[in-house]
Amino acid sequence: EDQVTQSPEALRLQEGESSSLNCSYTVSGLRGLFWYRQDPGKGPEFLFTLYSAGEEKEKERLKATLTKKESFLHITAPKPEDSATYLCAVPRETSGSRLTFGEGTQLTVNP
Amino acid sequence: SAVISQKPSRDICQRGTSLTIQCQVDSQVTMMFWYRQQPGQSLTLIATANQGSEATYESGFVIDKFPISRPNLTFSTLTVSNMSPEDSSIYLCSVGGASNQPQHFGDGTRLSIL
Numbered sequence: 666e667d668q669v670t671q672s673p674e675a676l677r678l679q680e681g682e683s684s685s686l687n688c689s690y691t692v693s694g695l696r697g698l699f700w701y702r703q704d705p706g707k708g709p710e711f712l713f714t715l716y717s718a719g720e721e722k723e724k725e726r727l728k729a730t731l732t733k734k735e736s737f738l739h740i741t742a743p744k745p746e747d748s749a750t751y752l753c754a755v756p757r758e759t760s761g762s763r764l765t766f767g768e769g770t771q772l773t774v775n776p
Numbered sequence: 777s778a779v780i781s782q783k784p785s786r787d788i789c790q791r792g793t794s795l796t797i798q799c800q801v802d803s804q805v806t807m808m809f810w811y812r813q814q815p816g817q818s819l820t821l822i823a824t825a826n827q828g829s830e831a832t833y834e835s836g837f838v839i840d841k842f843p844i845s846r847p848n849l850t851f852s853t854l855t856v857s858n859m860s861p862e863d864s865s866i867y868l869c870s871v872g873g874a875s876n877q878p879q880h881f882g883d884g885t886r887l888s889i890l
Contacts, residue, residue, distance in 0.1 A: 697876045699879075706883070708882050709819070762824075762872055762874070762875045
């Protein structure tokens with residue numbers, strides 16, 4: 666069964682304190698990994714797609730990387746507005762149009 | 777990406793009643809999905825809304841409890857039937873295209889059952 670595990674569950678940072686979030690998966694033959702940001706009271710907002718080990722994508726203070734077993738979302742010099750829950754998801758092995766989501770990492774950046 | 781609108785954005789309902797949630801997309805899409813997100817938890821897929829045929833339900837979800845319609849390529853509804861407090865949750869609509877592509881989400885319907 667597809668499994669996606671995110672760590673840590675929650676992370677508190679001071680403004681400017683860089684860190685990384687982890688997403689590990691057990692899907693064999695990975696066909697993509699997606700990162701989302703979710704603000705309270707909102708639906709998940711798509712951030713990045715990664716398809717191949719070694720691939721990297723960047724957007725402002727966020728950089729997503731992918732290996733054969735996990736993905737990292739690196740946050741460089743975060744600001745309070747980066748506070749949100751970050752979710753990763755992978756297409757199911759049995760049905761690529763359906764996604765399996767991780768439990769998310771709740772990030773809080775204090776000023 | 778597509779703009780996805782859900783109605784209502786929130787509601788408070790009495791137990792035993794039913795509520796229909798609407799999802800409207802500003803362009804034609806192949807795949808539409810309905811998720812449930814319980815407080816502090818991640819997303820659980822309820823069903824895939826298929827245009828022109830019955831929805832495909834995930835394990836643990838049944839049509840009698842969550843009937844779904846998909847009359848065309850831009851619109852779907854999810855009904856939460858005979859509600860109980862355990863149905864209090866956020867219900868999210870998403871759209872997708874080809875296999876192995878990301879989905880895009882509406883802002884959800886926050887449902888509370890008294």
